[in-house]
Amino acid sequence: MKKTLVEWAVIVSLVLFLPVMTFARNIGDAFTAVYTCLNSSGSPVTGQSITLKIEKASNGDFFDFDDSTFKNESWTNKSVTLSEDATEHKYFYHWTPPGTETSPEQYLFVYDNANTTYLDHQVKSVQYQTIGNSTFAGGAVASVTGSVGGNVDGSVASVVENVTVANCDVPTSTMGTSNITTTDLDTAVGKLNNISATDVWEYENRTVNLNGTLAY
Numbered sequence: 001m002k003k004t005l006v007e008w009a010v011i012v013s014l015v016l017f018l019p020v021m022t023f024a025r026n027i028g029d030a031f032t033a034v035y036t037c038l039n040s041s042g043s044p045v046t047g048q049s050i051t052l053k054i055e056k057a058s059n060g061d062f063f064d065f066d067d068s069t070f071k072n073e074s075w076t077n078k079s080v081t082l083s084e085d086a087t088e089h090k091y092f093y094h095w096t097p098p099g100t101e102t103s104p105e106q107y108l109f110v111y112d113n114a115n116t117t118y119l120d121h122q123v124k125s126v127q128y129q130t131i132g133n134s135t136f137a138g139g140a141v142a143s144v145t146g147s148v149g150g151n152v153d154g155s156v157a158s159v160v161e162n163v164t165v166a167n168c169d170v171p172t173s174t175m176g177t178s179n180i181t182t183t184d185l186d187t188a189v190g191k192l193n194n195i196s197a198t199d200v201w202e203y204e205n206r207t208v209n210l211n212g213t214l215a216y
Helices: 005-017
Strands: 019-025 031-037 049-055 062-064 069-071 082-083 092-094 105-113 120-129 163-165 179-182 207-209
Touching: 031 049, 031 105, 031 120, 069 120
Parallel strands: 019 120, 163 179
Antiparallel strands: 031 092, 049 062, 049 105, 062 069, 082 092, 105 120, 179 207
């Protein structure tokens, strides 16, 4: 059956404008590349040999699965065959970036199915960036909204909300007059430097103002 001009236009538009799927990961995190093969009826197809290549978008280097390095030539294994999970109808490969990959980067996962019946070529883009829990060394953080799960080692320009402190050594001169609720202090003087309070020993379940007074 001959295809009409409109049908050909639809096919060409799908080929040209079908978006590449994009995923975001934290630098160093593992990623599972997953591929599914379907027949014309939409049913999963098993027994296929699906190969995978990983390209580094910033310079075009490809991953060598033999020595886990990115290079632009002399690959030993430039591609790998995906494992098959026939029960879940998927092909997959677990990839962990090598330790040398420490900066934000985009990787292109290139899938190929050379079977003439299901001839297929797909690309998935994975963006690695600094997300989740982070450690900042040097420089300055403009602002933090929410909670900080780790430690703050340095100076804080101002605190606009109450701060719950477990263990701290905070010069009051750098934090204005906001309140600090002490929850785990052996002694307020020992843990909060520069707070002059005559009855700070009675700090339990009270609020210590940064100007050195107790709020009852």
